[in-house]
Each structure stands twice: as C-alpha cells, then as structure tokens.
Amino acid sequence: xxRGLKHDFSLIAIMLIPIGVxxxxxxxxxxxxxxxxxxxxAIGTIVAGMIAGPWVGLVTGGATNLVKxxxxxTELPFAISSMAIGFTVGMLSKKGMFSNFGKTIGAGLIVxxxxxxxxxxxxxxxYGGISGSSASAMTAVLLASGHRLVQxxxxxxxxxxxxxxxxxxxxxxxxxxxxxxxxLSKHNYAQSFIKSNKKSKAA
Amino acid sequence: MEKKNAVLSLYPTTKxxxxxxxxxxxxxxxxxxxxxxxxxxxxxxxxxxxVTKEFANxxxxxxxxxxxxxxxxxxxxxxxxxxxxxxxxLAITQEGVDFALGLTSKIIAVGSSLILxxxxxxxxxxxxxxxxxxxxxxxxxxxxxxxxxxxxMKKSSQIIMDAQKTRGVETEGSLMVRLKALLPxxxxxxxxxxxxxxxxxxxxxxxxxxxxxxxxxxxxxxxTGRDSFIRVMLLVILILLIVWRVAL
Numbered sequence: 145x146x147r148g149l150k151h152d153f154s155l156i157a158i159m160l161i162p163i164g165v166x167x168x169x170x171x172x173x174x175x176x177x178x179x180x181x182x183x184x185x186a187i188g189t190i191v192a193g194m195i196a197g198p199w200v201g202l203v204t205g206g207a208t209n210l211v212k213x214x215x216x217x218t219e220l221p222f223a224i225s226s227m228a229i230g231f232t233v234g235m236l237s238k239k240g241m242f243s244n245f246g247k248t249i250g251a252g253l254i255v256x257x258x259x260x261x262x263x264x265x266x267x268x269x270x271y272g273g274i275s276g277s278s279a280s281a282m283t284a285v286l287l288a289s290g291h292r293l294v295q296x297x298x299x300x301x302x303x304x305x306x307x308x309x310x311x312x313x314x315x316x317x318x319x320x321x322x323x324x325x326x327x328l329s330k331h332n333y334a335q336s337f338i339k340s341n342k343k344s345k346a347a
Numbered sequence: 348m349e350k351k352n353a354v355l356s357l358y359p360t361t362k363x364x365x366x367x368x369x370x371x372x373x374x375x376x377x378x379x380x381x382x383x384x385x386x387x388x389x390x391x392x393x394x395x396x397x398v399t400k401e402f403a404n405x406x407x408x409x410x411x412x413x414x415x416x417x418x419x420x421x422x423x424x425x426x427x428x429x430x431x432x433x434x435x436x437l438a439i440t441q442e443g444v445d446f447a448l449g450l451t452s453k454i455i456a457v458g459s460s461l462i463l464x465x466x467x468x469x470x471x472x473x474x475x476x477x478x479x480x481x482x483x484x485x486x487x488x489x490x491x492x493x494x495x496x497x498x499x500m501k502k503s504s505q506i507i508m509d510a511q512k513t514r515g516v517e518t519e520g521s522l523m524v525r526l527k528a529l530l531p532x533x534x535x536x537x538x539x540x541x542x543x544x545x546x547x548x549x550x551x552x553x554x555x556x557x558x559x560x561x562x563x564x565x566x567x568x569x570x571t572g573r574d575s576f577i578r579v580m581l582l583v584i585l586i587l588l589i590v591w592r593v594a595l
Contacts, residue, residue, distance in 0.1 A: 155557055158485055159544035162493040166500040167537060174504055174532055178518060178525045191537060203489075211493055214470070216409040217461035218454070272450045274420045276413040287424040288437075315530065319537045327542060 147238070147332055149199050156330050157196040164188035164204035165211055181278075182308045189230040190255075190316040194242060195323075195334040198234025205230035221270045225262040232258045233313070234333065243336040248317045252310030259305045264297050273297055279304050354396035359468050359476040361574045368581050369460040373453050375588045382452025389463045398466040402459075405466075410458045414451040421447035470494060472568055484562055488551075500540060507535050 167188030175184045189208060193201025205226030213220040232255055236242065241251040267275045273293050274280045279300040286296035320328075320337050328334035335341060354362075369389065373382045386406075393402035427442025474487045511531050512518060518528045551557075 153485070155552060156544055156548045158489060159547045159551075160541070161489045162496045163540050163544055165493045166496040167540065169497055170500045170504050170536065171533055173501070174508070174536075175529070177508075178528060178532070180522070180525055180529065187533070187537070191541070207489060207493060211490075211497070213461060214465045215405060215462075217458040218409060218413055220461065271417060271454070272421055272425075272446065274417050276416055280416070280420070284420050284424060287420075315533065318530070319534050322534065322538060323541065327545065330545070 147197065152197045152199045152332055154330075154332070157200045157332070160192050160196050160200060160331075161204050161207060164192035165208045167191065168204075168208045169212070182304075182311065183277075184308065184312055184315070186226065186229055186309070187312050187316050189226060190233050190312055191320060193230045193233030194237045194316060194320050195328065195331040195337070196234070197238065197333040198231045201230025201232075201234040202227045203230070218276065221266045222263065225259060225266060228258050228262045229255055229309070237333045237336070240336050242317055242320075245317070248314060249310065252313035253306075255313055256302070256306050256309040259309055260298060260302050263301055263305070264294065267297050267301070268294055352396060354392055354467050356571075357577065358568065358570045358574045359473045360480070361570075361577055362464060362468050363473070364578060364581055366460045366464040368585055370457045371585075372588055373456040375592050377449070379448040379452035382449075382456040385456035386459045389459045393463055393466060396467045402463060402466050405462045406455075406459050409462070410455055414455055417454070418447045418451050421450065471566070475564065475566060475568060478564070484556075488556075496540075500536070503539065504532070504536050508532055
C-alpha cells in the first residue's frame with residue numbers, strides 16, 4: 145500500500161478526521177462527568193494517527209483545537225502540541241510500535257515526551273507559565289518554593305502528561321484492537337492491528 | 348439570518364481582516380491600556396451585531412476567569428525586587444504586576460477578538476469564503492461535518508452511558524469504581540462512530556465527492572461596496588498604528 149502525504153488522505157481517512165475531533169471533545173466531557181483526575185482529550189487524535197497515519201493524525205489534532213477555539217480561544221496556541229501528538233502517533237504506528245502491549249507503553253512514553261517538549265514553550269511564552277489547566281496549581285506551588293519557571297512548568301506538565309498521554313495511548317490501543325479486520329484493512333497504517341496477520345505470523 | 352445588520356452582513360474575509368488587525372495591534376502598541384481597550388471595541392461591535400449576550404457570556408466564562416488567575420499568580424510569583432505588599436512568604440512585586448497587566452491585556456484582546464469573530468460569522472459563511480479563495484472542498488467538508496457530528500456524538504454518548512448504567516456499570520463512587528466505568532463508556536462510542544465513517548465514505552462517493560472537477564455551490568454570499576470601504580479603512584488604521592508606534 146502506498147503511503148505518504150498524497151496517499152494518506154483517502155476518502156475513508158478524511159471521514160475519520162471529523163470523527164476524531166468529535167471523540168476528543170466528547171470523551172473529554174465524559175471524563176469530566178465521571179470526575180476523573182485526567183483529561184483524556186486526545187484519544188480521537190491518537191486513534192486517527194494509529195490507523196490513518198501521521199498526516200491524518202496531524203490534521204485531526206489541529207482541527208480539534210481550531211474547533212475548540214470557537215468557544216475557548218485560549219486553546220488555540222495548543223494546536224501545535226495536538227498536531228505534534230497526532231503526527232508522532234502516526235510515525236510510531238508506521239514503525240510498528242503498536243504491535244504489542246509492551247511496545248505500546250513505550251510509545252506512550254515517547255508521546256508524553258513530545259507533548260511536554262512542545263507544550264512547555266507555549267505555556268511559558270504565551271501564558272507566562274500559567275495556562276489555567278490543572279497543572280497550573282502545581283506550577284504555582286513549585287514557583288513559590290523557589291524553582292525556576294521553565295523547570296516548574298516541565299515538572300508539573302511532565303507528571304500530568306505522563307499519566308494522561310500513556311493512558312490515552314493504552315486506551316486507544318485497546319479500542320483499535322477491537323475493530324474488525326474488514327474495517328482496518330481499508331486504512332493505510334492499520335496492518336499491525338489486523339488479527340489474521342498476527343495469527344499468520346505466530347504460526 | 349437578517350442581512351440588514353451592518354456588522355453581520357459584511358463578507359467573512361472582511362470580518363477576518365478586522366479581527367486580525369485587532370489581534371496584531373496589541374503587539375504593535377505594547378501599552379496594556381490599549382489591549383483592554385480592544386476588548387471594549389469588540390464589545391461595541393458585538394452590540395452593533397446584536398450578539399452582546401453570547402459574546403459577554405463566553406468572554407466572562409473563558410477569558411476573565413483565566414485572566415484573573417494568571418493576574419493573581421503572576422503578580423505573586425513573577426521575580427522582582429520592588430515589593431508592593433507582603434504577607435509571610437507571599438509578596439506582590441511591581442515587576443509582577445506590570446508583567447501580569449501586559450500579559451492579560453494581550454490574552455483578553457486576542458481572545459475576545461477571536462470570540463467576536465465566531466459570533467458574528469457563521470462558520471458556514473467563513474468556510475464558503477475560504478473555498479472561494481481556493482480551499483479544497485474536502486477541507487470544507489471536514490470543518491462543517493465536524494460541527495454537526497459533535498452534538499450527534501454527545502447524544503449517543505448519553506445513550507451509551509444510560510445503557511451501560513442499566514447493565515450495572517457503576518458511574519458513581521470511589522475513584523477506582525469511576526475508572527472502571529471509563530472503558531465501557533468509551534469503547535462503544537469509538538467503535539460505533541468509527542464504523543460510521545465507512546457508510547459516510549460510500550454515500551459521498553456515490554454523490555461524486557471525489558470527482559476531480561470544479562464544484563458549484565448552491566449557497567453563495569456576495570461582497571459589497573461596504574466591504575472594500577472597510578478594508579481600506581482597516582489598512583489606514585494599521586498604518587496609523589505603525590506610525591504611532593514609531594513616533595512614540
């Protein structure tokens with residue numbers, strides 16, 4: 145199957161973008177209803193990246209923050225971070241990092257690192273360190289106890305993102321593995337999730 | 348939509364240029380009073396466009412709470428030497444207050460102009476004008492269908508939640524109980540919505556969505572003389588702002 149910027153946007157992959165954005169928004173709300181201490185606001189992006197590749201993941205991430213910014217414009221700068229997450233997951237999927245559970249946890253760690261590297265400068269430059277998320281309280285405490293700004297942001301973001309992004313990646317992995325072979329076979333990057341492929345390799 | 352309204356009837360890209368000017372102007376003029384003034388300009392335009400209520404609602408909920416938080420935390424924790432007020436280990440410094448004023452004025456100016464733009468411009472119009480400028484109809488589809496899919500998905504997530512509760516999944520209680528409820532809620536939502544992409548793709552294919560021909564639109568909006576007038580005005584204001592900055 146041909147891959148790359150031109151081939152990734154097949155019709156069915158394009159259909160996945162609005163669904164991914166919708167999942168990001170709706171799951172984040174569901175998590176709030178359940179009063180869980182995490183965000184899980186990137187599962188749609190991660191699913192899109194996993195089965196439709198880096199470019200579709202990137203567009204899904206960017207579109208999510210554009211749509212969110214219609215109501216909360218403070219989300220707009222984080223579009224870059226969402227795009228990076230989608231792209232990274234797509235690249236990891238291309239490299240076969242989601243072929244088993246152990247590798248998936250490793251992939252979750254890589255996504256966390258990328259998310260922190262991209263989000264920290266945005267929080268520091270655009271919002272002066274406090275972006276109003278749940279990490280801000282921790283940032284403030286670290287600042288008060290004498291840490292430097294960048295250090296405080298990285299520590300608080302890193303801890304929260306580590307829990308949030310690894311669990312997002314694991315949840316997405318579990319769900320994608322439940323999709324039917326027939327559906328997965330229509331996507332460019334879903335080979336490692338197709339069950340009959342896995343069985344034939346084992347045999 | 349009433350077409351008579353002086354603000355609402357402008358062409359979408361004209362409104363976009365106006366909002367961009369507002370957003371850029373706070374970086375041209377660094378004074379924080381100017382940033383806060385932009386908010387009142389936005390409020391005035393919202394009033395003319397009769398969207399004051401929604402505009403005020405979203406700015407108060409989304410922007411002011413964040414700005415107050417940033418303001419308080421920054422004035423306490425920004426490093427500085429000129430102490431204005433002190434209580435045990437907490438101290439407000441002049442540098443902190445200055446930094447917080449500058450930062451929040453920019454956030455409020457840029458944020459409120461963005462909120463204003465989407466209140467006076469229906470997304471449909473905005474995407475249409477971008478398509479005229481050469482945006483792919485596929486991108487138009489993605490944006491518009493996203494906006495219709497989200498409310499639909501919210502409904503189906505509610506249905507799934509009720510169904511799972513009926514089957515005995517606990518959604519209240521300790522953290523562990525609520526965590527366990529997460530997967531049974533999310534999995535059906537993701538699987539059903541992802542499976543629906545197949546049908547959508549076929550439906551669109553059957554209507555010639557992927558045909559490589561120029562597509563016509565049944566919906567259209569026209570530019571008027573007022574648009575060109577306002578565009579020229581915006582350019583003049585931009586030049587004046589730059590002159591003001593250089594002269595200062």
